[in-house]
Amino acid sequence: MTVSLLLVVVCAIAAAGYLLGRSRARAASGGDTRKLHSLIGYHGQSVLLFSAVPALILMGAWLILQPMLIEGRVAGQITAADIPEGGSPALVMSDVRRIAEGLDLLGLDAGEMAALGADPAQAGARLAQAGIALGSEIRPNVLAAALDYRRIADGAGLAMTVAVIAAALAGLALSLRRITADYRARNVSERFVLVLFIASSLVAVLTTFGIVASLVVESVHFFRLYPARDFFFSLTWNPQFRGGSDLGIWPLLWGTMYVSLVALLLAVPVGLMSAIYLSEYASGRMRAMVKPAIEILAGIPTIVYGLFALVTVGPFLRDWFAQPMGLGSGSSSVMTAGLVMGIMLIPFVSSLSDDIINAVPQSLRDGSFGLGATRSETVRQVILPAALPGIVGAILLAASRAIGETMIVVMGAGAAAKLDLNPFEAMTTITVKIVSQLTGDTEFASPETLVAFALGMCLFVFTLGLNVIALYVVRKYREQYE
Template identity: 60%
Template sequence: MPLLWIVVSVLVLGAAGYIMGRQRALAQAGGDSRILHSLPGYYGANVLIFTLVPAFLVLMVWLFVQPLVIERQVTATLSDTAIEEAGSRGLVMSDVRRVAEGLDVAIGQGALNRDEARDYSTQGHDLRALLGSVGVALGRDVTPEVLSAAQRYRALSHTGNLAMNVVVLVLAALGLAYAYARTRPEFRARNSVEYGILTILILASTIAILTTVGIVLSMLFETFSFFQLYPAQDFFFGTRWAPTFESDASELGLLPLLWGTVYVSFIALLVAVPIGLFAAIYMAEYASSRLRSIAKPLIEVLAGIPTIVYGLFALITVGPLLRDYFAEPLGLGTSSSSVMTAGIVMGVMLIPFVSSLSDDIINAVPQSLRDGSFGLGATHSETVKQVILPAALPGIVGAILLATSRAIGETMIVVLGAGAAARLALNPFEAMTTVTVKIVGQLTGDTDFSSPEALVAFALGLTLFVITLGLNILALYIVRKYREQYE
């Protein structure tokens, strides 16, 4: 049974439980809701919660744990020779999953029946032709050992999915029956529902925290593995980035990537901060309500444009324009991919981040401060400069630091606008790259994930995480330290 059907089935059971619980409470009260401890809806909601929450919790845990268990069992059947031929355990398991998927697709299209898929034992190139006919691309011939592992992977997946369906549906039915049996006029349904909602909220917060912890720990473990293979001193203080998967002569210095990240982000902020801040001041203090209602949504549209569109704009329009009218006439470069190209386009993307947040912060300054300034004889511009901006400064700084974090994490605009050259240079019309671009590059393609050239992506990611975390902490500190409390 597909996952969607399971979710829909549980939701249907929950809706039925809500109706049944509500009707049972009213029936036992003789139709007089005043006899009930809680409103009738609470009795239905109590049955709904007991039906949905345990079932969906088990479903989520099962979906997370099952692939790990199956992969572990299938990996145990693979020989060291097969792993060495593939390059790594992860690559051979990738082939196993794709072959298993191909068998399922072949069954769905009628090319195989279930018994043939279970007992299928032809040569690797014949199987590859069959899988190719159903749209499953493989990078290498399918060996009998990989085919056998794929058959086992498919069988375990189907068994696990069947067990999951049964357990989830049975658990939902049991929860419905248990909550329905507890539905009586004297039952404190409202207290139970509120406690259940509180539990759900706590669980959601816990999941968010655990997700963050899991991301950090995964990066820490892989970064530790990287530093066992490559010296940390050479990584943090190296001035050359030259990864080579073919030999041990890779140079994985962080400084060129970090410099490119800082340089592009700096130019982006030079564009975004003045324009965004001035636009916020104008809309908050000078623009009419009619103009503000039109201008603010138009500026915020910039935040909804996909970054790939910004990247194409940088590649096709801004890059050639800067090259033809600035870089070549000044003798600073001949390439349309440059730090200036990516920085300007990224700055345009960041304008709504600075503008909208600053506008909201300026509007939050109490009107009494404005009135007091006007009463002392200050002009409108003097009030903005000497009263409103100092009062809103902590929030504005926080908005700028948030835009900085967004700029540091941008990838697509840099890929298409700034190129992929890792270098230490001051010329803004030269191609450079950033940390995020190299993270994507090192994890893309048929790579050995146990090599330093692949594991370095996690070290780069952890470095980027620490930088953005530091900026967010700094923004929070500034806001809390310098924020004025108004009555």
């Protein structure tokens, strides 16, 4: 039984439990539901929760642990001779999983599986016809491990189906037996809702810890294979998957900062001035038309911005600025990506700043006007200082968005990793290289692939530093203002 079908079965048992719980509660009250401690709906919810939640937890834990346990059992069949030259055990185990999945897609019976197990060449041909790409030629031990993987996985899947359905039915039976007129079903339901709220609030925290942990672990693996001194101090980025790579971060970091700076130089003034106009000068009718038009920019996919940079902005800057001034002859440049990215960031700065400025109390404006200040003086000396913490947050959000952008940089700035001050030269960013290093049929355990995690860790630390600096500035200003 597939996981999706098993999930449907559990949900059906839980729904049946809800109806049975209501009926059982009504019967326990003798037809007068006023005798119940809780409403019959709470009784139905309690049965539903005891039927579904333990079964779903069991299924989730099983799906997480099953692949690790199976791989631990079949990994012993892989010998050193089965690992290709320059490969790794992880790459061979990846082939084992792919072969097992391919055999499952082929829908072979036990006899056909045994026949394929005796002929690795035929197995490779059948898998190639099914579109299964492997990292190396199938060896007998690898094929035998894949067959065992498939056999154990089938048995484990059947055991999971039985265990999950049994858990759902056991929860249904036990919860129905607990229903009496004095049963506090409402407390059970509300306690579960409380736990759900707590778990939801922890999702963001746990996700952050998971992301950081994965980056740290893989970065440690990278620095075991590649010197940290060369990574942090080299001025050259030249990955060579056959050896002799130079993986210095500075050209990528410079490109990231350069493109982001150009984007912010356009987005921050334009976005902030539009927010001031919409909140302080525009009429209600004008605001109702202009604000949605600006916010439409935030809904345009980044690939569309990339096409706009590639087809329109890049050739325009090349023909009218770069070539006449002798600064470059290509349409891919820092200026192209920065300007288009700045247009994309305008709604982030404008909309957030507009909401923050509107949140400034009207009493501050009235007091300023009462002292004889003009509207522009009120904006400069009262409203902007009061809204500064929120505006800094809006600018920080735009900066984080610019640093993490990929598609516009790929299509607008190119992929050249170099240190240059010319804004009409092609450069690249950290995010672009993270994508390029993790795509393709490359060995995951190589430094050229693991460097993506080190780049991601540096990017995370960089953005975290921006947040700390912004928080320090905001707190310092608030102390002066208050």
